[in-house]
Amino acid sequence: MIQNILKSKCPAKAWHFQERTAFLALPLTALAVTLVVELFNHKTFTSGPASLIDFIVHHPLALLTDLMIVLVTLAPALFFRRRFFWCTMASLLWLVAGGVNGFILLNRMTPFTTSDLTVLNTGLDTLPNYLSTGYIVLLAVCLTAAVLGLAVLFWKGPRSTSPSRRRLKAGVLGLLLSAALWGCCQTAAFAAGQLSTTFANLAFAYEDYGFSYCFLQTWLNKGVHRPADYSAASVARITDRLVPSGGAALTDVNVVFVQLESFIDPTQIQDLTLSGEAAPNWQALQERYSTGYLTVPVVGAGTANTECEVLTGMSTRLFGPGEYPYETCLMDQTAESAAYILKDLGYGTHAIHNHRATFYSRNEVYANLGFDDFTALEYMPQTSMTPKNWAKDSILTRQILKALDVTEDQPDFVFTVSVQGHGKYPATPVLEDPAITVVDCPDEDYRYAIEYYVNQIREMDEFVGTLVNALSKREEKTVLVLYGDHLPALNLEAEDMVSSTLYRTEYVIWDNLGLAKEDRDLAAYQLSAAVLEQLGISDGILNAYHQQCVEEKTYRSGLQTLQYDMLYGQRYAWGGASPYAPTDMQMGVAPIEVNSIVQTEEAWLIIGENFSPYCEVRDMDGDLLETSYISSHVLRVLEDPMTDDPDQLTISVVDKHREILSDTE
Numbered sequence: 268m269i270q271n272i273l274k275s276k277c278p279a280k281a282w283h284f285q286e287r288t289a290f291l292a293l294p295l296t297a298l299a300v301t302l303v304v305e306l307f308n309h310k311t312f313t314s315g316p317a318s319l320i321d322f323i324v325h326h327p328l329a330l331l332t333d334l335m336i337v338l339v340t341l342a343p344a345l346f347f348r349r350r351f352f353w354c355t356m357a358s359l360l361w362l363v364a365g366g367v368n369g370f371i372l373l374n375r376m377t378p379f380t381t382s383d384l385t386v387l388n389t390g391l392d393t394l395p396n397y398l399s400t401g402y403i404v405l406l407a408v409c410l411t412a413a414v415l416g417l418a419v420l421f422w423k424g425p426r427s428t429s430p431s432r433r434r435l436k437a438g439v440l441g442l443l444l445s446a447a448l449w450g451c452c453q454t455a456a457f458a459a460g461q462l463s464t465t466f467a468n469l470a471f472a473y474e475d476y477g478f479s480y481c482f483l484q485t486w487l488n489k490g491v492h493r494p495a496d497y498s499a500a501s502v503a504r505i506t507d508r509l510v511p512s513g514g515a516a517l518t519d520v521n522v523v524f525v526q527l528e529s530f531i532d533p534t535q536i537q538d539l540t541l542s543g544e545a546a547p548n549w550q551a552l553q554e555r556y557s558t559g560y561l562t563v564p565v566v567g568a569g570t571a572n573t574e575c576e577v578l579t580g581m582s583t584r585l586f587g588p589g590e591y592p593y594e595t596c597l598m599d600q601t602a603e604s605a606a607y608i609l610k611d612l613g614y615g616t617h618a619i620h621n622h623r624a625t626f627y628s629r630n631e632v633y634a635n636l637g638f639d640d641f642t643a644l645e646y647m648p649q650t651s652m653t654p655k656n657w658a659k660d661s662i663l664t665r666q667i668l669k670a671l672d673v674t675e676d677q678p679d680f681v682f683t684v685s686v687q688g689h690g691k692y693p694a695t696p697v698l699e700d701p702a703i704t705v706v707d708c709p710d711e712d713y714r715y716a717i718e719y720y721v722n723q724i725r726e727m728d729e730f731v732g733t734l735v736n737a738l739s740k741r742e743e744k745t746v747l748v749l750y751g752d753h754l755p756a757l758n759l760e761a762e763d764m765v766s767s768t769l770y771r772t773e774y775v776i777w778d779n780l781g782l783a784k785e786d787r788d789l790a791a792y793q794l795s796a797a798v799l800e801q802l803g804i805s806d807g808i809l810n811a812y813h814q815q816c817v818e819e820k821t822y823r824s825g826l827q828t829l830q831y832d833m834l835y836g837q838r839y840a841w842g843g844a845s846p847y848a849p850t851d852m853q854m855g856v857a858p859i860e861v862n863s864i865v866q867t868e869e870a871w872l873i874i875g876e877n878f879s880p881y882c883e884v885r886d887m888d889g890d891l892l893e894t895s896y897i898s899s900h901v902l903r904v905l906e907d908p909m910t911d912d913p914d915q916l917t918i919s920v921v922d923k924h925r926e927i928l929s930d931t932e
Contacts, residue, residue, distance in 0.1 A: 293345075293441070296354055297338035300361045301330070301479065304337075307369030308378070308478040318474060326475060328456035333477035335449035337361055342445045346438035348426040356417055361479075363413075368478055374691050374756055377568045378473040380485035380589030453480075464488060466588040468770075470566070481588070489587040489595060491831040494824065502832050502839040505825050509815060512805035518612045520744040520780065520802055521671060522605075523681045524795075525663070525734070526574055529688035530751035531772055533721050535765045540706040545721045548732035549775065552749070557776040557801075560788040566769040567690075567756035571627040574684060574752065576791035578604045578636055580809035581830050583792075593627045596834050597635055601847040603833065605795040606637030606680055608807040610850075615639055615674035617856055619666050620684040621647065621658040624854065624928050634852040638682070642666055645881035645920050645928055646855035648899045653687060653723060654697045660687040660730040664737055670856045671743070678743075685730075688723050690756045692716035709763050720755055735777055746782070748798055750774035750791075776801075792826075793817065808840050809833075854920065854929040861913040861931065873902040873916065884908065885917040885930075 305311075309318040323330055340361070344353035368379035427434065456462040462480065466472040473481045494501070532546045533539055544550070552558070563573045564583045571593045572583040579602050586592055601607075606616040616638045624630040624643030633641045644650065644658055647666060651659040663683055670681045696715050703725055705718045731749060738745050751772030754764075761768050774794060776782075782801055789797055796813035805811045809829060816822055832840050859882065861875040873884055880896040884904050895903040908916060918931045 293341045293354070293445075294334075294338060296358060297334050297341055300358050301334045301337050301477075304361055304365030304368075304478050305330070305333070307365040308372075308473055310369065310372055312369070313373065322474065322477065326456075326461045326477070328452060328459055329461045329476050329480065331452040332449065332456050332462060333479035335445060335452050336479040336483060338445045339442070339449055342441040343438065345441040346434055348434070349421060349424060350427050352417070352420045352424050355420060359413060359417070364482065365478060368473075368482075372470075374567075377565060378470055378478075378589075379482070380469070381482065382485060382589045382591050382594060469589055472588065485587065485589040489590055490835055491585050491827060493831055493835070494828050497828060497831060497836060499837070499839045501828055502836075505812065505816075505828060506808060506840050509805075509808065509811040512800075512803050512814075514803045516612070516803040516805075517744070517780070518614075518802075518804070519678055520746055521679045521681070522609060522614075522746050522748075522798065522802075523667060523671075523679075523683070523738070524577065524605075524748045524750075525667075525683045525685065525731075526570070526577065526750060526752050527660075527688065527727055527731075528570065528685045528752060529690065529720075529755040530685075530724065530727055531754060533724060535773070536709065536717075536759065537763055537765060538707065538709040539717065540708075541721060542704045542706055543702070545703055545725045546728040548728045548735070549749075552731070552735070552775045552777055553773070555784070556778065557782070557785045557787075558774060559786050560766055560771045561750050561774045561794065562771055562788070562790045563751075563753050564770070564791065565753045567753060570684070570752045573791050577750075577794050578606065578682065580605075580792050580796055580807075580813055582790070582826060585827050585830055591627065593629070593632045597632050598628060599635075600834065601635045601637075601845055601849055603807050603809050603847065604636040605799070605810075606682065607847050608799070608804065608810055609678075609680040610637050610639075611806065612804070613677055615670075615677050615679045616850075617642070617670040617673075617679060617681045618683075619663060619670065619681065619856075620644070620686070621650065621660065621662055621666075622684075622686040623922060625922065625924075625926065630854070630928060634849045637847065637850060638852055639850060640670075640853040640856050642670070642856045643854070643928075645922055646877070646879050649880055649896070654719075655689070655691065655693065657686050657689045660685045660727050661733070664730065664734045666856070667734065668737060668741075671741070673856050684752075685727065687727050687730075688720070688755065692719045692755065692757060698722055710758055713757050716757055720757060738777075739779060744780055745778065746780070746798060746802070747777040748774065748794065749777070750794065859918050859920070859929075859931050861916050861918060863913055864908060864911050864916070866911075870903045870905050871908055872897075873904065873908075873913075873918075874900060875902075875913070875918070876900065878902050878918070879920065881920050881922060881928075883919050883921050885919055886910070887915045889917070891919070 305319055305322065309322060311319050340357050341354055344350040347353055364379065371379045453462060462476055464484065532549055533541060564576060565572050571591050575581065575592050576583055583592060610616050618633045618638045618641040620629060620643050622644050624641065624645055630641060647662055650662045653659060663685060667681055667683055671679050694716050698719060701718055701722050703721050705714050708714050708717050735747065738747055753772065754769055759769060774789070776798060793813050796810045799810055800814045805814055812825065812829060816825060829840060832838060838844060855877060857877050859875065859877045861873055863874045865872040865874060878896065878899050882896065882902055883894045884892045884902060886892055886908050887910060892904040892906045892908060897903055910916065920928045922928055
């Protein structure tokens, strides 16, 4: 009898020991994971421990909150037999996220957010621009090994012998306890001012509040917050003040915007001495035409958010931290934009970008912003590439002129996004004979990166000069708006900039109308309204709001009310329904056409118009034929198309990931 009792109690003692061990191991694991993640978050391996030490000393409650967030994700292990597997998997995910954040911070100055997961394909597509093939292979091997290791651990790893009822009790207790501790730590951190839900600067927020908390906020904190006083009356108080401009609007003027990737005049960087001028055309334009600083919402990356602000007049800072509206709300609804405003005034509306059409989902979003057509890289002729494999901006001059020519009987709005200045900028010499060399720079570790960058700026500046020259020769009234989308990722600090901030680029407005030179500093979401105001165009609610209410004390809160109302509220500003319908957007400013089929001794030549290297020929059965690009007028196929009737062939534009962007009818 005594032996039976002892036998029955021994397993119970073992279970208790397992539970006590688990309750001790989980917090220690969470602490270790949190510290490693913060090592990456504070760039300790490259910049030293000062930032991390400052975080631990001055924001201990924020650090505890980060630890508790990790602990909550480990606590479910108590429910399972394979506890070690769950802890390993969850810890590995945190460590991978932390490592990715550290890598991203070294290359773009903007931390890793959940919004980056929505553009994962875009990130993977640009990875070769940041890592060599060898490193990519090593990364793939490591990830594969990790997955295989997890599979082996799941199959052969240790398992708890605790009965299911005890595991259930332990799991519930662990979750409740960790969640309660999380709540207490977070509440205390908010009370002490060590945490906030408002991220004025995303990069600084990650440093001050820690990775786990901030990363979670970028997931949970989406959209524009509902104003406390939101109602039909609060919206009416704003819209009722907006009045038409009264003067005659200039609606026969072409309006061309060019957003220049990572473009700044290098003279804006203090303690940087170059062997020659990198942006002489830009400086000449600033002397004669309206110019000023442009406050942008991002630094080092985030092109789409500056673009969104310029087009819509909305502040992306009013959305969730790190959110890309192009990947959230604008995917499935329209918004007021400069394109819609001008379209309603009889303009043709064209978008141009010398990179992939699916980058930031522009091939879908632009239809919700009022564009008639979108010419991406896949619809352009053969382009010259930079050493880092970005298309050079020189191709854009021809594309802009083509867009202006395609609609002879109406004015045009052309919105162009360049890509040549994109990082990563190499830390070793890659230019054989650079036109400009760095004599002195603020950070010697970035000497060759800066040298590469300023030589790209020089070529972009040449593109600006060529474009201005081409537009000045046309017998059409034109306004050209040029601006940089954000500062380059060159490890710059605010004190390195003449403007004393990392969130200012510059803009310049060229015209052949004789408009008065009006220099002033603007936010990116004010730029379109400022341009349209010079043309006497006050249509559109947000456009008129920026023109007429910018000096009011309630300007910022009113903008939040309008943004919320138009995107998430009852649309009181529009009488209950949006006046904008998605456009039937055409890919490519001019349609692809097949005129004839010519058979040669070795192949068949497809003769037509507007071909690109991304065009592929389909036969009558819809099968893809092996296609070679010869020119914008000629494609070559090696297989018999089985017809001499060009109307029976289809030309598909296929991107590098084999996604069909469009087909000829």
